Amino acid sequence: MRxxxxxxxxxxxxxxxxxxxxxxxxxxxxxxVGIIAHIDAGKTTTTERMLLLxxxxxxxxxxxxxxxxxxxxxxxxERGITIQAAATRFDWTAAAAATRFxxxxxxxxxxxxxxxxxxxxxxxxDGAVLIVDxxxxxxxxxxxxxRQARSHGVPAVAFINKMDREGARFDAAxxxxxxxxxxMPLAVQLPLTTAEGIVGGAVDLIEMEALVYRPSEAKQGGxxxxxxxxxxxxxxxxxxxxxxxxxxxxxxxxxxxxxTGDTLVVRPAAEWAEIALQPVLRVPxxxxxxxxxxxxxxxxxxxxxxxxxxxxxxxxxxxxxxxTTGQQLLGGMGELHLEVVAERIRREHKLELYTGPMQxxxxxxxxxxxxxxxPAAAEQAAPVLLEPLMAxxxxxxxxxxxxxxxxxxxxxRGDVLxxxxxxxxxxxxxxxxxxxxxxxxxxxxxxxxxxRSLTQGEVALTMEFSRYRPSTDHDG
Numbered sequence: 271m272r273x274x275x276x277x278x279x280x281x282x283x284x285x286x287x288x289x290x291x292x293x294x295x296x297x298x299x300x301x302x303v304g305i306i307a308h309i310d311a312g313k314t315t316t317t318e319r320m321l322l323l324x325x326x327x328x329x330x331x332x333x334x335x336x337x338x339x340x341x342x343x344x345x346x347x348e349r350g351i352t353i354q355a356a357a358t359r360f361d362w363t364a365a366a367a368a369t370r371f372x373x374x375x376x377x378x379x380x381x382x383x384x385x386x387x388x389x390x391x392x393x394x395x396d397g398a399v400l401i402v403d404x405x406x407x408x409x410x411x412x413x414x415x416x417r418q419a420r421s422h423g424v425p426a427v428a429f430i431n432k433m434d435r436e437g438a439r440f441d442a443a444x445x446x447x448x449x450x451x452x453x454m455p456l457a458v459q460l461p462l463t464t465a466e467g468i469v470g471g472a473v474d475l476i477e478m479e480a481l482v483y484r485p486s487e488a489k490q491g492g493x494x495x496x497x498x499x500x501x502x503x504x505x506x507x508x509x510x511x512x513x514x515x516x517x518x519x520x521x522x523x524x525x526x527x528x529x530t531g532d533t534l535v536v537r538p539a540a541e542w543a544e545i546a547l548q549p550v551l552r553v554p555x556x557x558x559x560x561x562x563x564x565x566x567x568x569x570x571x572x573x574x575x576x577x578x579x580x581x582x583x584x585x586x587x588x589x590x591x592x593x594t595t596g597q598q599l600l601g602g603m604g605e606l607h608l609e610v611v612a613e614r615i616r617r618e619h620k621l622e623l624y625t626g627p628m629q630x631x632x633x634x635x636x637x638x639x640x641x642x643x644x645p646a647a648a649e650q651a652a653p654v655l656l657e658p659l660m661a662x663x664x665x666x667x668x669x670x671x672x673x674x675x676x677x678x679x680x681x682x683r684g685d686v687l688x689x690x691x692x693x694x695x696x697x698x699x700x701x702x703x704x705x706x707x708x709x710x711x712x713x714x715x716x717x718x719x720x721x722r723s724l725t726q727g728e729v730a731l732t733m734e735f736s737r738y739r740p741s742t743d744h745d746g
Contacts, residue, residue, distance in 0.1 A: 300517035302374045304391050306419060307401035308411035308727075309380035312431040314341050314352055316401055317377045324360035324373075326504070340377040342506035345613055352379040353610055355387040357503040357519050374519035382411055382718060382731070383604035385418070386586040390530060390551055392418050394519070398426040404438035407446030410722075410730035413665065416451050433461055433469045450702075499523040530585045553585045555735050556601030557660070557711070560608050561626035562615075563598060569621055573598075576619040580611060587611065597626070604718060628715050654740045657710050661736035664705040664721075666729040671703050673724055682717060684709035708736055 305313045317340050318330040331338035336347035340356040355378045363370045376395070378388045392398070398419050402408055419426055430443045440461050447455045462471040462480065471482040501508040501521045514520050528534070531551030564573045577600065581587045588601035602608040605628055615623050662684065666674050671689075678684040688706040709717075714733070721729055 297516040299369060300372045300374065300515070302376070302394055302396045302517060302519055304376045304378055304395045304398045304419075304424075305401060306378050306388060306392075306398050306415040306426075307380050308403075308409035308415070309351060311380060311401040311403045311406075311409075311412075313380060313401050314338055314377055316399075316429065316431060317358075317375065320375065321358065321360065324362055326358070326360045339505035339507075343614075344617060345610055351381060352377060353381075353384060353387075355379065355391045356505055357521075358505060359502060359519065372518070374517070376519065378415075380411055380415075381606060382414065383602075383607035383610075385414065385603065386553065386584065388415050388418050392422045392424050393551070395419075395422070395424045396517075398424050400426045400428045401431050402428055402443050402447065404430050404432045404440060404443050405435050406727070407443045408450035409727050410665070413450055413730045414732070427458075428455060438469075529582055551585065554603060556586065556588045557603055557733065558605060558608060558628045558715070559599045559601040560612075560628055561592070561595075561597040562600045562612065563624050565622035565624070572619060573615070573621055573623070576615050576621065580614070584611075600625075605715065629712070656738040657712060657741040659708045659736045659739055660711050660714060660733045662705075662707045662709050662714075662731070662733045664707070664729055664731055665702040666705060666725065667702055670725045670729055671705070674705060674721075674729060677721070677724060678705070678707050678709065682709050682713040684713070702730075709733075710741075711735075 305317055307313045314333055315330075318327070318332070318338055321327045321339060322330040327339060333341065333350050338347070339358065341347060341352055342356065343353055346353050355376055357374065357376045359372060359374050361370055362373050376391050378391050379385075400412070400416065400419075402412065416426070428447060430440055432438060433440065440457075444455055444457060447453065458475050459472040459481075460475065461469050462473060462482070464470050471480055473480050499522070500511040500514055501523060502511055503519070503521050508521065511520060522528075522534075525534075531553075562573070562577075564570060577587075577589045577598075581589060586603050586607075590599050590601070591597070592599055600608060600611065602611060608625075608628070612623055612625050615621050662678075664674055664678075675686060675689075678686060684707045686705060686707045688704075690704040690706075692702065718731060721731055
């Protein structure tokens, strides 16, 4: 005879199965899609058009006019770039399947300084749209975001943007994807152009039909851990929610002990935890530091609170105290990264903030030990100043290799460790050379921008801390 508790257990299991089936049915019609690309490829503009077509806005915002939904931060609108990943949601009916899908859309930054935003976004995506400029083709940052998407197994479809610009070439953009990403892209549409070269539509190679573009009026209408408030994000606007289903993207307000990259599990059972657990977010080591201070001691607690909030939001930021000078140091991924954070403190937290010059610094323990040991050591031996070296990897086409090497070994005081040709990598002759070098961190200030100007943005740059060596910078 079955024990009475067994019957209760079976009922609870049956109820759980019904709940799971309901949740999975919602999951089947939910898609998390990210927009990824190099800077100025038109990610935000494309996102604005998607929101317009979905009926979420009455008119498409523009980056130049500063009225976009997704780039809502004051600095984003002033600089004309995306700084933070922004999310929204809309419904879309797939004509072929007559199924209504809920699309959770995330617009990501294209600048290399904000690569952590792309990294944490790709971890939750079902798919990505890779935007490619029809004039410039795939760029260095295109390779970076592509590698990030592939590392998380995210499938992607490429969208060739800016086909209305002078110099736009669909075939060349497609070829750049093949050369840059070492893939074989398959076109599902071909542009229809007039005798004047104006794009007037596209040929759908899957449905084998022509799509002719016609001007139309802007669509009217629109839609609107326990203790946390759930909100649906639409750029900077929010809608309060009572609950969310599987696959949805939302914001949770009030999670005091949660950091970016944490996984929240609503069911305590071990099997649910195993299913829901996300890989640990890989946070790159800060590259540059700057001293930060406020105008008066009265503002120091407010500065500490602001820095704590920003570090919680952006794990690639680091705050530490210089034991030698007593200065508060803010570390980040690049000069622009730190400039944006400093400006956010001034504007959002209303603080009178002062920053020092960009610098690379030794670990606290090493600096403290040096400070304590220097007086005694100076009496016995000549002191040696150590400088941090960065392991630099560059991926450059043949035409830029010479200029890149001259810049590295000259002005940047770098040592080239390895130069790998495409043939050595088993690639075709039109692929990229890989340069591995060690470069003093102090010589890399401004290097990303200089490299972009030197090579027209065609060289991909990555770097991370390598080791210390006696300083060779005799100019100070």
